[in-house]
Amino acid sequence: MAEPVSLRRWFRLRWALLVVFVLGITYVLLVFIAVTRAANDAQSAVGEGDAIVVLGAAQYNGQPSPVLASRLATALELWESGAADQIVTTGANQPGDTFTEGYAGFRFLQDAGVSEENILVVVDGDNTYNSLQASANQLLPEQPRVLIVTDAYHALRAAETAEELGFDAIVIAAGSDTGLRRRLRETIAVSVGKIVSYRRLGAFT
Numbered sequence: 001m002a003e004p005v006s007l008r009r010w011f012r013l014r015w016a017l018l019v020v021f022v023l024g025i026t027y028v029l030l031v032f033i034a035v036t037r038a039a040n041d042a043q044s045a046v047g048e049g050d051a052i053v054v055l056g057a058a059q060y061n062g063q064p065s066p067v068l069a070s071r072l073a074t075a076l077e078l079w080e081s082g083a084a085d086q087i088v089t090t091g092a093n094q095p096g097d098t099f100t101e102g103y104a105g106f107r108f109l110q111d112a113g114v115s116e117e118n119i120l121v122v123v124d125g126d127n128t129y130n131s132l133q134a135s136a137n138q139l140l141p142e143q144p145r146v147l148i149v150t151d152a153y154h155a156l157r158a159a160e161t162a163e164e165l166g167f168d169a170i171v172i173a174a175g176s177d178t179g180l181r182r183r184l185r186e187t188i189a190v191s192v193g194k195i196v197s198y199r200r201l202g203a204f205t
Contacts, residue, residue: 032187038156042173050143052084053135055150056091056101064104072108074174075149084147088120090131129161129202136165144168153182157190161198
């Protein structure tokens with residue numbers, strides 16, 4: 001007896017779904033490897049640029065959180081070494097906050113001895129894409145080469161977002177935290193961003 005057409009279609013659908021599943025898992029695994037490699041590279045990255053862009057993180061009543069303080073301290077070291085003349089602090093505020101992340105960064109650097117003329121405060125960004133886009137609005141096209149300071153696990157998304165916006169960027173890690181949970185979460189974000197663009201990803205994060 002001939003196999004029913006509906007049954008043949010069911011087997012074909014199952015195989016198609018299996019192929020899609022395997023391809024999806026392979027894609028995510030490759031992105032995870034790329035996230036990990038970029039994190040490792042950022043921890044030993046060096047270079048010079050037109051500006052140092054510090055991606056924002058939480059602040060508490062004008063005081064940088066440990067994560068933001070680590071990023072700012074790394075930017076300060078780069079500035080003191082002559083890697084760039086200007087530091088850009090980024091980040092908006094959360095609902096109810098009096099201070100922005102960018103302004104908290106400005107105060108930190110000023111207290112550390114960086115003159116006001118060497119600091120550019122950008123407070124329009126509430127995520128990676130928006131912060132870098134706001135920085136691009138201030139820096140491009142005159143200052144295309146930037147050193148982006150963020151956490152190691154975040155290096156790949158920061159680099160690819162910067163490239164999407166037209167920067168020639170080197171990502172330099174603050175601290176050494178590349179824990180598995182953060183890398184997995186970042187893998188999901190990068191996996192989506194590579195498909196839909198980081199601009200669209202930023203609209204949902």
